[in-house]
Amino acid sequence: MTAPKTLYDKIWDAHVVDQADDGTCLLYIDRHLVHEVTSPQAFEGLRMAGRKVRAPEKTIAVPDHNVPTTLDREDPATMTEDSRIQVAALDKNAKEFGINYYPVTDVRQGIVHIVGPEQGWTLPGMTVVCGDSHTATHGAFGALAHGIGTSEVEHVLATQTLIQKKSKNMKVEITGKLRPGVTAKDITLAVIGATGTGGGTGYVIEYCGEAIRDLSMEGRMTVCNMAIEGGARAGLIAPDETTYEYVKGRPHAPKGAQFEAALAWWKTLFTDEGAHFDKVVTLKGEEIEPVVTWGTSPEDVLPISGVVPAPEDFKGGKIEAARRSIEYMGLTAGQKLTDIAIDTVFIGSCTNGRIEDLRAAAAILKGKKIKDGMRAMVVPGSGLVRAQAEEEGLADIFKEAGFEWRMAGCSMCLAMNPDQLAEGERCASTSNRNFEGRQGYKGRTHLVSPAMAAAAAITGHLTDVRELM
Amino acid sequence: MEKFETVTGIAAPMPLVNIDTDMIIPKIFLKTIKRSGLGVNLFDEMRYDRQGNEIPDFVLNKPQYREASILVAGDNFGCGSSREHAPWALADFGIKVIISTSFADIFYNNSFKNGMLPIVLPQEQVDALMKDAEKGANARMTVDLENQIITSSDGVEFPFEVDAFKKHCLLNGLDDIGLTMEKESSITAFEGAAAQARPWV
Numbered sequence: 001m002t003a004p005k006t007l008y009d010k011i012w013d014a015h016v017v018d019q020a021d022d023g024t025c026l027l028y029i030d031r032h033l034v035h036e037v038t039s040p041q042a043f044e045g046l047r048m049a050g051r052k053v054r055a056p057e058k059t060i061a062v063p064d065h066n067v068p069t070t071l072d073r074e075d076p077a078t079m080t081e082d083s084r085i086q087v088a089a090l091d092k093n094a095k096e097f098g099i100n101y102y103p104v105t106d107v108r109q110g111i112v113h114i115v116g117p118e119q120g121w122t123l124p125g126m127t128v129v130c131g132d133s134h135t136a137t138h139g140a141f142g143a144l145a146h147g148i149g150t151s152e153v154e155h156v157l158a159t160q161t162l163i164q165k166k167s168k169n170m171k172v173e174i175t176g177k178l179r180p181g182v183t184a185k186d187i188t189l190a191v192i193g194a195t196g197t198g199g200g201t202g203y204v205i206e207y208c209g210e211a212i213r214d215l216s217m218e219g220r221m222t223v224c225n226m227a228i229e230g231g232a233r234a235g236l237i238a239p240d241e242t243t244y245e246y247v248k249g250r251p252h253a254p255k256g257a258q259f260e261a262a263l264a265w266w267k268t269l270f271t272d273e274g275a276h277f278d279k280v281v282t283l284k285g286e287e288i289e290p291v292v293t294w295g296t297s298p299e300d301v302l303p304i305s306g307v308v309p310a311p312e313d314f315k316g317g318k319i320e321a322a323r324r325s326i327e328y329m330g331l332t333a334g335q336k337l338t339d340i341a342i343d344t345v346f347i348g349s350c351t352n353g354r355i356e357d358l359r360a361a362a363a364i365l366k367g368k369k370i371k372d373g374m375r376a377m378v379v380p381g382s383g384l385v386r387a388q389a390e391e392e393g394l395a396d397i398f399k400e401a402g403f404e405w406r407m408a409g410c411s412m413c414l415a416m417n418p419d420q421l422a423e424g425e426r427c428a429s430t431s432n433r434n435f436e437g438r439q440g441y442k443g444r445t446h447l448v449s450p451a452m453a454a455a456a457a458i459t460g461h462l463t464d465v466r467e468l469m
Numbered sequence: 470m471e472k473f474e475t476v477t478g479i480a481a482p483m484p485l486v487n488i489d490t491d492m493i494i495p496k497i498f499l500k501t502i503k504r505s506g507l508g509v510n511l512f513d514e515m516r517y518d519r520q521g522n523e524i525p526d527f528v529l530n531k532p533q534y535r536e537a538s539i540l541v542a543g544d545n546f547g548c549g550s551s552r553e554h555a556p557w558a559l560a561d562f563g564i565k566v567i568i569s570t571s572f573a574d575i576f577y578n579n580s581f582k583n584g585m586l587p588i589v590l591p592q593e594q595v596d597a598l599m600k601d602a603e604k605g606a607n608a609r610m611t612v613d614l615e616n617q618i619i620t621s622s623d624g625v626e627f628p629f630e631v632d633a634f635k636k637h638c639l640l641n642g643l644d645d646i647g648l649t650m651e652k653e654s655s656i657t658a659f660e661g662a663a664a665q666a667r668p669w670v
Contacts, residue, residue, distance in 0.1 A: 014667075017656055017659040018655045026652060026655070028659050028663065030670050037500075041553075080500070086500055089502050123669070125667075126670065132551055135551075149556075150504075151553060152579075152582070159650065159653075163645055165632065197487055228575075231548065261669065262667070262669045297548075317486035317543045317544055415496065416499065435549060436491065436514065
């Protein structure tokens with residue numbers, strides 16, 4: 001009998017092309033997702049070396065970071081010159097190298113990590129990479145998925161492999177049931193709050209436990225998406241009926257007998273009884289509250305009932321970092337989090353731009369108006385999410401409440417396109433990073449769930465969504 | 470890639486923890502389709518005011534650190550996005566070595582691909598080297614990759630660990646793609662077997 005394996009071990013073992021004596025492996029990559037920001041230098045490298053894309057049929061490109069989200073975005077004047085050049089370079093590279101492509105004009109265009117699963121490119125047991133740290137999202141399917149730099153993008157384009165050393169195994173278990181008003185976003189932020197942004201460094205996390213099992217695929221993607229914010233190379237959730245149901249019938253998912261064959265293998269993708277984890281973290285689902293971030297690192301997480309901490313509450317280098325954060329964020333130690341006034345609300349991103357996220361926000365907003373003077377926008381994660389939300393009547397709820405209803409893209413999550421915070425503006429955002437300047441120069445970001453973002457839009461300050469339910 | 474040889478140079482202290490890739494190179498500079506020329510915008514929002522004037526207090530603007538080739542940094546350096554623009558900017562500025570208690574995974578890997586050496590040391594040793602760096606331009610450190618030793622300005626030696634394969638590539642300036650291409654037949658064999666075992670992929 002072979003030693004018990006973790007889910008990570010099983011996927012890893014199925015993809016090793018070659019292993020050196022020191023443990024360095026050549027790992028085969030099943031899906032390579034590409035966007036316009038981290039790929040032009042890689043394609044240029046191929047061109048200069050006279051190389052081709054080894055597996056264009058396994059390579060999928062979509063522009064998302066730079067694209068405007070206003071309704072008139074097909075007008076080139078909506079983009080800055082350098083953004084236009086970057087998107088045009090992707091258009092050209094996709095055509096020249098013959099890879100799968102969803103241009104801005106295609107209704108299927110959207111954020112790369114939303115388009116991949118939606119189109120059935122992402123399947124259980126695969127290895128998935130992209131020149132983007134939030135590739136961790138795809139781990140929700142039980143796929144080993146992580147971000148890479150541009151040199152590695154070029155390496156995967158040329159060879160369909162990556163040179164890798166195996167990470168350690170970490171288990172994050174969320175036991176029990178979540179309470180009403182608590183979502184996948186609160187789970188993933190609470191985990192980072194518990195482990196710190198460096199806590200996962202060197203590990204691949206497997207999320208498990210009843211609260212994770214109870215999540216939809218959308219919720220699982222939210223959890224895995226922010227594995228990177230905890231420092232982990234990847235996050236994984238073992239596939240189950242929820243996964244198979246989501247995958248079945250998607251355009252690029254297997255059909256008929258092939259689906260049955262795939263399913264038989266997918267059902268072997270779980271962590272064996274007794275498999276070894278190098279680190280285990282357990283949180284009780286019932287104890288997780290709706291959370292918000294107060295600082296400029298995703299680990300700066302507190303329950304909404306909390307107060308802004310004092311730098312002296314921390315140890316070591318974090319004392320100075322906390323002092324800097326509190327000053328940057330314009331807060332005072334001891335201030336109640338619910339007293340923090342918000343002027344901007346952003347709902348969207350690869351973390352929370354899926355249909356379920358829009359439903360959760362719309363459920364809070366139905367029949368209500370956003371606070372006077374509030375700037376609020378919804379940026380669906382893909383053109384198809386947008387279409388579905390319109391069909392379900394969610395778009396009308398958002399518009400009637402006073403939200404702008406935008407086209408798909410990364411938008412204000414990283415503010416590479418025109419959707420940005422101005423200096424000093426303060427945003428309740430469903431995105432994944434609250435770094436200094438992330439959403440615009442001197443902009444201030446509080447990370448929250450979609451329901452919490454909707455609540456803040458109505459009241460004008462950070463709010464416990466449970467009071468509006 | 471240029472070969473990594475022994476580096477002797479000025480070390481700049483950046484004790485802040487969680488220095489993220491948005492700090493290292495803000496997103497407005499990611500709209501380039503080239504790898505070069507990012508050094509001038511390294512740490513842009515910490516280094517310049519809105520009018521583009523240098524902020525004198527920022528470490529790399531201080532006369533004694535303008536020529537730094539080594540950074541001694543706080544924990545979890547390079548966290549955040551996968552942008553290789555971060556190591557491109559550091560390398561373009563002239564940084565060859567970064568010393569910290571830990572690095573974010575993707576940044577760590579990206580650094581090696583650009584001829585830069587990230588070194589992980591325990592807290593007390595990083596603290597000692599931070600103090601050394603704070604002495605300024607006269608305190609020059611030496612980083613010897615071959616022998617895996619950092620020598621501080623007053624001659625104290627700090628041995629460090631580095632992955633053998635990554636060390637080999639850095640010392641010889643090897644390009645990963647070229648190395649992998651030599652294993653082309655293994656890749657083809659893997660693809661054949663995988664097409665049988667998992668034809669739906």
